[in-house]
Amino acid sequence: MSGFILQRLLQAIVIMAVMSVIVFAGVYAIGNPMELLIPPEATQDVRERTIQRFGLDKPLVEQYFLFVKNLLQGDLGRSYIYNEPVLKLIGSRLPATIELVTTAIVGALLLGVPLGIYAGYRPDSPVSRAIMSLSILGFSVPTFWVGLILILTFAVELGWLPASGRGDTVEVFGVGWSFLTLNGWSHLALPATNLALFTFAMMVRLARAGTREVMLTDTVKFARAAGISERVILTRHVLKLISIPIVTVFGLELATTMAFAVVTETIFAWPGVGKLIIDSINNLDRPVMVAYLILTAGAFVTINLVVDIVYALLDPRLRKGHAR
Amino acid sequence: MSWRGSGARSPLRTFWSRFREDRIALVALFVVMIILLLAIFAPWIAPQDPYDLSGLSLRDARRPPGFVGSGGYVHWLGTDAQGRDLWSAILYGLGASLQIGVIAGAIGLVIGTMIGIVAAYAGGRVETLLMRLVDLQLSFPAVLLALVLMALLGQGKAQLITALVAAQYAYFARTAFGAASAERAKDYIEAAMATPLSNARIVFRHLLPNAMPALIVVATVQIANAIALEATLSFLGLGLPVTEPSLGMLISNGVKYMMSGRYWISVYPGIALIILIVSINLVGDHIRDILNPRLAR
Numbered sequence: 001m002s003g004f005i006l007q008r009l010l011q012a013i014v015i016m017a018v019m020s021v022i023v024f025a026g027v028y029a030i031g032n033p034m035e036l037l038i039p040p041e042a043t044q045d046v047r048e049r050t051i052q053r054f055g056l057d058k059p060l061v062e063q064y065f066l067f068v069k070n071l072l073q074g075d076l077g078r079s080y081i082y083n084e085p086v087l088k089l090i091g092s093r094l095p096a097t098i099e100l101v102t103t104a105i106v107g108a109l110l111l112g113v114p115l116g117i118y119a120g121y122r123p124d125s126p127v128s129r130a131i132m133s134l135s136i137l138g139f140s141v142p143t144f145w146v147g148l149i150l151i152l153t154f155a156v157e158l159g160w161l162p163a164s165g166r167g168d169t170v171e172v173f174g175v176g177w178s179f180l181t182l183n184g185w186s187h188l189a190l191p192a193t194n195l196a197l198f199t200f201a202m203m204v205r206l207a208r209a210g211t212r213e214v215m216l217t218d219t220v221k222f223a224r225a226a227g228i229s230e231r232v233i234l235t236r237h238v239l240k241l242i243s244i245p246i247v248t249v250f251g252l253e254l255a256t257t258m259a260f261a262v263v264t265e266t267i268f269a270w271p272g273v274g275k276l277i278i279d280s281i282n283n284l285d286r287p288v289m290v291a292y293l294i295l296t297a298g299a300f301v302t303i304n305l306v307v308d309i310v311y312a313l314l315d316p317r318l319r320k321g322h323a324r
Numbered sequence: 325m326s327w328r329g330s331g332a333r334s335p336l337r338t339f340w341s342r343f344r345e346d347r348i349a350l351v352a353l354f355v356v357m358i359i360l361l362l363a364i365f366a367p368w369i370a371p372q373d374p375y376d377l378s379g380l381s382l383r384d385a386r387r388p389p390g391f392v393g394s395g396g397y398v399h400w401l402g403t404d405a406q407g408r409d410l411w412s413a414i415l416y417g418l419g420a421s422l423q424i425g426v427i428a429g430a431i432g433l434v435i436g437t438m439i440g441i442v443a444a445y446a447g448g449r450v451e452t453l454l455m456r457l458v459d460l461q462l463s464f465p466a467v468l469l470a471l472v473l474m475a476l477l478g479q480g481k482a483q484l485i486t487a488l489v490a491a492q493y494a495y496f497a498r499t500a501f502g503a504a505s506a507e508r509a510k511d512y513i514e515a516a517m518a519t520p521l522s523n524a525r526i527v528f529r530h531l532l533p534n535a536m537p538a539l540i541v542v543a544t545v546q547i548a549n550a551i552a553l554e555a556t557l558s559f560l561g562l563g564l565p566v567t568e569p570s571l572g573m574l575i576s577n578g579v580k581y582m583m584s585g586r587y588w589i590s591v592y593p594g595i596a597l598i599i600l601i602v603s604i605n606l607v608g609d610h611i612r613d614i615l616n617p618r619l620a621r
Contacts, residue, residue, distance in 0.1 A: 145555075260465070
C-alpha cells in the first residue's frame with residue numbers, strides 16, 4: 001500500500017515539475033511585458049534598471065531556476081501591474097471566488113437533487129418533463145450566454161438585481177464576505193445562478209436516474225408493503241441510496257465549477273481569481289499568470305492524488321500496481 | 325447492433341428508418357442541414373459582405389431591427405457598432421464557428437482514435453502510459469485547458485484549433501480505447517493475431533470499424549462542444565482575430581451596448597449559436613440512443 005502511494009506521489013511530483021517548465025516557458029514565449037511596464041519616454045538608464053529589477057536580463061534557464069527556488073520558499077514573485085506579491089494578490093481575490101463557487105454548487109445540490117428525485121419518481125408528469133428540459137438546456141447552452149441573458153432580463157429590463165460587483169461586504173477574519181449582507185446577496189444572486197446551472201443539470205440527471213433504479217428495487221417494494229408512506233420512502237430510503245454517486249460527482253464538480261468561474265466572474269465583473277487571470281492575460285502580467293497556472297495545476301494534481309488514494313483504500317484490486 | 329450488421333436491408337437504411345421515428349431529432353437534423361446550407365452559401369444569401377469594412381457606414385451603426393439603411397435594404401436583425409448588417413454577420417459567423425468546430429473535431433477524432441486504438445492493441449506499458457495521460461487530462465476541465473493554451477499560444481485560427489484539439493482529443497481516445505479494448509479481448513482477434521495477418525489489417529479491418537459507432541456519437545457532441553468552447557474563448561477575448569468574427573465574437577462585441585438597451589447586437593448571434601449547438605446535440609443524442617445496444621429492441 002505504501003508503495004502504491006509512493007508511486008503515485010512520485011508521479012504527481014514529476015507531473016508538477018513538467019507542468020512548471022511548460023507553463024514557465026510558454027508564458028515567457030508570449031510578448032514582452034517591458035513595453036507595458038516602461039513608459040516610452042523613459043531614459044535608457046531607467047529602462048535597464050527596471051529590466052534588472054525584474055530579473056529579465058538573465059538567461060531563461062537561470063530565470064526558471066530562480067523561479068523554482070523562490071516557489072519552494074513560497075515566493076511567487078510580484079505582479080507587474082499591481083506591484084504586489086502575487087500570492088497576496090491571489091489570496092485577496094480567493095474568498096470572492098470561493099464564496100461564488102460554494103453558493104453555486106450548494107444551491108445546485110439543494111435544488112437539483114429534490115427536483116431530480118421528483119422527475120425520477122413521476123417520470124411522465126409534465127412537471128418532470130419541464131425539469132428535464134431545463135437540465136438539457138443547462139448542459140448545452142454555453143455559460144456565458146446564460147449569464148448575458150440573466151443580465152439582460154433581471155438587471156437591464158426588470159432592474160431587480162445588480163449586474164456587477166460584490167456589493168456590501170462584512171469583514172470576518174480580515175476578509176470581506178458578501179453573503180452576510182442583503183445587498184451582498186442581491187449581487188451574488190445572478191452570478192451564482194449562472195454558475196450553478198451546469199451543476200444543477202448534472203444533479204437533476206443523476207438524482208433522476210438513481211431514483212428510477214431504486215424505485216424498482218425490493219427495498220422500495222417491501223417498504224411499501226410495510227405501509228411506510230411514499231414521503232418517508234423518498235426521503236429516508238431513496239435519498240440515502242442515490243447519495244453515493246451524487247457525492248462522488250459533487251467532488252469532481254467542485255473543480256470544474258472553479259474553472260467555469262473564470263467565465264462567470266468576467267461577465268459579472270465579480271472580483272475573484274478568475275477575473276484576475278483574464279485581466280492578467282490581457283495585460284501580459286506574467287508572474288500572476290504563472291502563479292495561477294501553477295497553483296491550479298497543483299490543486300488538480302492534489303485532488304487526483306487524493307481520489308486515487310481513496311479509491312485504492314476502497315478497492316483492494318487497484319492496489320496491485322496495475323491501474324485497471 | 326453492429327455497424328456492419330448483415331441483413332436483408334443495408335445497415336444505413338436500418339439506421340435511417342430508426343432515426344426517422346423521433347420527430348424532435350428529425351427536426352434537429354433538418355435545422356442542422358439548413359444552417360450548413362446557409363453557412364456555405366452565405367456570400368450569395370447575405371445582403372452585405374460583413375468583412376468588407378469599406379462597404380460599412382457608421383451612419384447605419386447600432387440601428388434596431390427593421391431599419392432601412394443607406395444600402396437601401398431592410399436590416400431585419402438590426403446593425404452592430406460598425407454599421408454591419410447583423411443578419412449578414414450571423415450568416416458569415418455561422419460559417420466561421422462551424423468551420424472551427426468541424427476542423428477541430430475531425431483532427432481530435434483522428435489523433436484521439438489513434439492513441440486509443442494503439443493503447444488497446446499494444447496493451448501493457450504503452451496502454452498504461454497513454455491512458456494514464458488521457459485520464460489525467462480528462463480530470464482537467466476542457467475550458468480551463470483551452471483558456472490556458474490560448475493565453476500561451478496567442479490569438480489566431482491555427483492556435484484556436486490547436487487549443488480545441490488539445491482540450492478534446494482525450495474524449496475520443498477514451499471512447500476509442502473502451503470500444504477497441506473490448507473488441508481486442510474477443511477470441512477472433514486473438515485468432516487473427518496468430519495468423520500472419522498484418523497489424524495494420526487487424527486494426528483497420530476489425531478494431532476501428534467496431535469502435536466507429538461510439539466515435540461518431542462522440543464526434544457529434546464534440547463538434548457542438550468545440551463550437552461552444554470557441555464562442556466562450558472568443559467572448560473572453562481569446563479566440564479568433566477581430567477581422568473574421570465568429571458568433572462568439574459577435575456576441576462579445578454587443579455586450580457593452582446591452583446595458584443601454586441595444587439588446588439585438590448580442591442577442592441574435594446568441595440565438596443563432598444556441599440553435600446550432602442544441603440541434604447538433606439533439607441529433608447526437610438520438611444517434612447514441614439508436615446505436616446503444618442496451619436500448620435496442
